[in-house]
Amino acid sequence: MDRRKFLKISGLGVGGSIITGLGLSRFEDFGSKENYYLQGNYAPVKELIKETNLEVIGSIPKDLNGLFLRNGPNPMVEPNTKKHHWFTGEGMLHGVRLDSGNALWYKNTLVSGNDSTANTSVISHADKIYALVEAGGFPVEIDQDMNSLETKPFYGDSNAGFTAHPKLDASTGEMHAMCYDYANKFNNINYVVIGNDGNHKKTQEIEFPSKSMLHECAITENYMLVFDLAVTFSFYKLGRGYFPFSWNDDHQSRIGLLNRHNGSKEVQWFKIDPAYFFHTINAYEDASGNVVVDAANYERIFDTDWNGPFTESPSQLTRWELNVKSGSSKKNRMDDRSIEFPRIHPDLAGKYNQFGYLLASSNSSQPNFSSIVKYDFDKNSSTEYTFGAGHMGAEPVFVPSENSNSEDEGYLLSFVYNQADDRSDLIVLNAQDLNSGPRARIKLPQRVPYGFHGTWVTL
Numbered sequence: 001m002d003r004r005k006f007l008k009i010s011g012l013g014v015g016g017s018i019i020t021g022l023g024l025s026r027f028e029d030f031g032s033k034e035n036y037y038l039q040g041n042y043a044p045v046k047e048l049i050k051e052t053n054l055e056v057i058g059s060i061p062k063d064l065n066g067l068f069l070r071n072g073p074n075p076m077v078e079p080n081t082k083k084h085h086w087f088t089g090e091g092m093l094h095g096v097r098l099d100s101g102n103a104l105w106y107k108n109t110l111v112s113g114n115d116s117t118a119n120t121s122v123i124s125h126a127d128k129i130y131a132l133v134e135a136g137g138f139p140v141e142i143d144q145d146m147n148s149l150e151t152k153p154f155y156g157d158s159n160a161g162f163t164a165h166p167k168l169d170a171s172t173g174e175m176h177a178m179c180y181d182y183a184n185k186f187n188n189i190n191y192v193v194i195g196n197d198g199n200h201k202k203t204q205e206i207e208f209p210s211k212s213m214l215h216e217c218a219i220t221e222n223y224m225l226v227f228d229l230a231v232t233f234s235f236y237k238l239g240r241g242y243f244p245f246s247w248n249d250d251h252q253s254r255i256g257l258l259n260r261h262n263g264s265k266e267v268q269w270f271k272i273d274p275a276y277f278f279h280t281i282n283a284y285e286d287a288s289g290n291v292v293v294d295a296a297n298y299e300r301i302f303d304t305d306w307n308g309p310f311t312e313s314p315s316q317l318t319r320w321e322l323n324v325k326s327g328s329s330k331k332n333r334m335d336d337r338s339i340e341f342p343r344i345h346p347d348l349a350g351k352y353n354q355f356g357y358l359l360a361s362s363n364s365s366q367p368n369f370s371s372i373v374k375y376d377f378d379k380n381s382s383t384e385y386t387f388g389a390g391h392m393g394a395e396p397v398f399v400p401s402e403n404s405n406s407e408d409e410g411y412l413l414s415f416v417y418n419q420a421d422d423r424s425d426l427i428v429l430n431a432q433d434l435n436s437g438p439r440a441r442i443k444l445p446q447r448v449p450y451g452f453h454g455t456w457v458t459l
């Protein structure tokens with residue numbers, strides 16, 4: 001099987017050569033329940049629309065000049081209901097162009113070019129925009145009209161895979177990424193640095209035999225963080241045609257610190273209780289040189305639910321403190337709410353952040369994405385904006401205002417699904433005053449399915 005063809009099956013590009021040998025058809029079907037991740041606003045949309053006549057309620061801040069983009073999986077071919085996993089399917093971008101207080105257009109496009117399964121995030125770096133996916137999938141360059149380009153980002157002809165969650169070191173302009181591709185490298189991962197010019201600068205191979213699902217990484221001033229957590233590659237699921245990662249009780253969860261300045265390949269590992277998180281809020285070093293990691297942690301996931309992440313345990317704001325001298329770690333659940341898709345000020349990756357912006361759900365067993373929580377880590381307190389009955393939000397992207405003087409001076413942008421209308425809005429909140437509600441609500445011509453990650457591109 002052609003590698004690109006397999007990528008469409010796995011959505012994450014994992015184990016292409018393995019699945020070919022097994023042959024999917026000789027395995028029986030597993031389970032028979034309806035697929036939660038194809039219902040309601042998880043279902044894909046089929047139409048590609050550009051609309052310039054957008055109704056706006058309220059007023060769009062005049063210093064928001066640019067493009068709000070959001071990526072997510074949108075299967076364009078009828079998926080196998082029983083086996084479909086939310087993380088799979090073609091990447092679809094939804095974008096809204098704002099300029100001088102006006103909403104110029106909404107548009108949705110499919111990611112194509114280098115890899116149509118780049119469905120997980122969209123970022124801007126060194127004046128270019130990229131759609132990204134992990135597990136060996138290729139990054140795709142996107143232009144300002146949301147078209148996919150045929151370029152081969154970062155690596156040129158070597159065309160290697162990347163990750164959906166590189167971390168920008170705002171003090172250097174470099175991006176740091178932890179990349180895996182178990183179909184081609186079964187026991188190793190790559191620490192990759194992209195220079196501030198957008199070109200590949202360094203790849204450092206790291207031994208990583210657990211085959212943990214390495215969705216996320218983090219940086220601090222001196223370290224690259226490696227998350228070797230309790231969801232690992234599963235031959236059992238792969239052989240049955242399912243998304244090939246599973247909760248693994250036998251795997252010791254651990255967080256690793258790799259010095260990112262001295263070229264060492266030695267990782268200092270800290271054992272932690274069984275854990276899995278897709279997303280950190282941030283990581284940084286405290287005054288004692290110890291490392292603090294805040295994340296949206298699941299205590300169980302991808303065990304009984306083979307189709308997605310949300311029905312087994314809520315993800316909750318959890319802090320680990322890693323004592324670099326003693327090698328010990330301390331865990332503290334900071335909040336009981338079900339939260340996901342955390343964002344911070346875009347320049348603070350690896351540095352202390354007072355504020356985190358989280359998508360919260362009042363229903364933890366089947367998240368309803370009912371509010372945005374602004375968490376204040378100085379005070380261990382929070383404020384919350386609730387979208388209202390029948391309205392479900394998405395990742396809140398923080399955009400600093402043009403001449404901001406404080407960490408939270410800016411806006412939160414989020415798509416909000418309106419169940420009654422079966423359409424979505426883009427809302428703009430004042431990040432310093434969530435209680436006042438949206439400053440602007442831009443009505444979109446169709447719904448934006450629940451997806452993953454977005455970004456703001458200043459133009």
Ligand SMILES: [Fe+2]
Pocket residue numbers: 120164165215278279452453
């Ligand atoms: Fe993610």
